[in-house]
Amino acid sequence: MKKATPSYTVSELCRALEVSTSSYYYAPVAPNKSEQALLELIKSIADDSGYTYGRRRVNVELNALNHTIGIYKTAALMKKLNIKAIRPKKKHYYPNSGDEHKYAQNLLKREFNPDSHNTHWVGDITYSVLGVQH
Structure with missing residues (x-):
């Protein structure tokens, strides 16, 4: 210019x-040779863990391999490589799925299409909480 x-x-x-x-x-x-070696090591640790390790676990692995490095430097190098920990989804738990209710028996047994009319009757019990109608 x-x-x-x-x-x-x-x-x-x-x-x-x-x-x-x-x-x-x-x-x-440009990254120097020692930083380039650390980047390759972090990449291999992430590959071996299935990308489930975050900065803390990667830092522990690096320190176990005699690379004295801080957690913030580890996080910065992981950010440079665009590596993020993949957290597994928590499975949804239904505590009493499939069990019959203790107080009222399940007479229909999920047969919602009866053979004849006027044999199955259902109802809805709605109640109010603190005087609020639903």
């Missing part, structure tokens, strides 16, 4: 092109 228009400053050109001045001066930093 300087060579093309020497009479304008960098901030004026960035303002005209609607680009921040920090992006003009930005230079990407």
